Amino acid sequence: xxxxxxxxxxxxxxxxxxxxxxxxxxxxxxxxxxxxxxxxxxxxxxxxxxxxxxxxxxxxxxxxxxxxxxx
Ligand SMILES: [Zn+2]
Numbered sequence: 001x002x003x004x005x006x007x008x009x010x011x012x013x014x015x016x017x018x019x020x021x022x023x024x025x026x027x028x029x030x031x032x033x034x035x036x037x038x039x040x041x042x043x044x045x046x047x048x049x050x051x052x053x054x055x056x057x058x059x060x061x062x063x064x065x066x067x068x069x070x071x
Contacts, residue, residue: 005037005046006030007055016058016071017036021046026064043068 004024008031011017015058021043022029037053040046045063060068 009033
């Protein structure tokens with residue numbers, strides 16, 4: 001199922017200083033300080049897009065993108 005993915009630009013609350021990737025429906029998806037990554041099949045593709053844009057410390061949210069969650 002295709003979902004809309006966002007990148008949280010606020011890394012201050014992430015224990016590892018990562019940019020977290022969320023789906024638009026995620027409870028933890030921020031309302032501000034975020035950038036739209038696009039519509040993808042899964043979080044792995046969304047994280048890859050974030051890294052392509054230069055956010056090398058992008059990581060999937062453990063709740064909405066467990067397939068892309070590393071730390
Ligand atoms: Zn999330």
